[in-house]
Amino acid sequence: MFSWIDEGKSAESAKDRLTIAIMSDRDNINFPFMDEMKIEIMQVVQKYLGVKTVEIKKEIDGDYEALSIEIELDKKQIS
Amino acid sequence: MGIVIAVISGKGGVGKTTTTANIGLGMALKKQKIIVVDFDIGQRNLDMVLGLENRVVFDIVQVMDEEVSLKQAVIKSKRSDNLHFLAASQTKDKSVLESEKVKKLIADLKEEYDYVILDAPAGIEGGYEHTVEFADEAIIVVNPEVSSIRDADRAIGILDSKSQRVKDGKEVRKYLIINRINPAMVQNGGMLSSSDILDILSIPLLGKIPEDKGVVDASNQGNPIITNTKSASGQAYSRISARLCGEKVDLYDIEAIKKGLLKKFSGVFR
Numbered sequence: 507m508f509s510w511i512d513e514g515k516s517a518e519s520a521k522d523r524l525t526i527a528i529m530s531d532r533d534n535i536n537f538p539f540m541d542e543m544k545i546e547i548m549q550v551v552q553k554y555l556g557v558k559t560v561e562i563k564k565e566i567d568g569d570y571e572a573l574s575i576e577i578e579l580d581k582k583q584i585s
Numbered sequence: 586m587g588i589v590i591a592v593i594s595g596k597g598g599v600g601k602t603t604t605t606a607n608i609g610l611g612m613a614l615k616k617q618k619i620i621v622v623d624f625d626i627g628q629r630n631l632d633m634v635l636g637l638e639n640r641v642v643f644d645i646v647q648v649m650d651e652e653v654s655l656k657q658a659v660i661k662s663k664r665s666d667n668l669h670f671l672a673a674s675q676t677k678d679k680s681v682l683e684s685e686k687v688k689k690l691i692a693d694l695k696e697e698y699d700y701v702i703l704d705a706p707a708g709i710e711g712g713y714e715h716t717v718e719f720a721d722e723a724i725i726v727v728n729p730e731v732s733s734i735r736d737a738d739r740a741i742g743i744l745d746s747k748s749q750r751v752k753d754g755k756e757v758r759k760y761l762i763i764n765r766i767n768p769a770m771v772q773n774g775g776m777l778s779s780s781d782i783l784d785i786l787s788i789p790l791l792g793k794i795p796e797d798k799g800v801v802d803a804s805n806q807g808n809p810i811i812t813n814t815k816s817a818s819g820q821a822y823s824r825i826s827a828r829l830c831g832e833k834v835d836l837y838d839i840e841a842i843k844k845g846l847l848k849k850f851s852g853v854f855r
Binding site for chain 2: 515516517518520521523524525527528531532535
């Protein structure tokens with residue numbers, strides 16, 4: 507249940523959520539090839555292992571930028 | 586040589602057309618020669634907000650197709666001799682726009698007017714892209730609301746990727762108008778404040794407009810709210826128009842005013 511105190515205090519969560527959503531939107535514009543790259547990575551790994559999903563995340567920490575690629579394997583195809 | 590300003594928002598219904606009409610009239614009243622152009626092909630609305638719907642004979646598509654001259658299609662406002670209007674086509678759709686034709690039309694308008702103000706369609710598709718392609722500056726209208734701000738950010742991204750000025754290595758100046766601010770809600774933390782929005786979008790602020798029921802009434806009558814000097818939003822549009830004309834007008838912090846007091850003091854602050 508939301509009390510009346512919580513009500514009307516939503517601006518902060520709006521700001522936090524928007525900041526994250528817009529950062530990821532901007533990445534998609536700056537890296538329009540991202541989806542294509544995902545598919546290609548998937549194809550390479552799939553030659554050797556079963557793949558369920560490929561997730562690419564961008565991390566920025568000051569001047570340091572990195573892509574982390576997370577590949578979820580498909581258990582059924584491994585065994 | 587005139588300046589082309591595109592009024593954009595991404596999301597529909599945030600007050601693009603109202604803003605176009607009001608700043609168009611506001612700048613015309615400041616002795617600038619203005620034309621406002623409805624680029625929302627197929628969904629003509631600026632004519633009604635300006636109260637000129639009965640005067641529309643020819644539209645922008647007929648001008649671009651050279652069926653009629655610019656002179657024949659341009660309508661003069663009854664409220665200012667300096668304000669002119671070019672209507673969107675109501676029968677065609679956005680696919681009729683072609684870069685070359687838009688380029689020529691805008692070049693012709695720049696010859697004739699001090700400011701060419703383009704009312705962009707909502708969305709980020711072809712019709713929008715053609716509106717921003719040859720713009721020198723852009724006014725981004727947002728409401729203090731997540732969907733509006735996110736869509737505006739997307740629209741800004743597309744503006745930079747489609748703009749001829751950007752391709753030429755120049756910059757499209759951008760200004761933000763925050764519309765429909767509810768000061769009481771901002772004060773109790775229930776609505777994004779203008780400083781929150783500026784943090785997220787990082788675009789210079791052109792003005793803040795309070796939520797005002799009078800705007801609907803004004804559109805109902807085809808009489809832009811800026812003509813109502815007692816209205817808080819009308820006054821906000823006047824200040825914005827003055828800033829666009831190069832006057833130094835301090836930002837007026839509508840969010841700091843308490844409900845009720847806003848009304849009391851609205852005559853004091855100009």
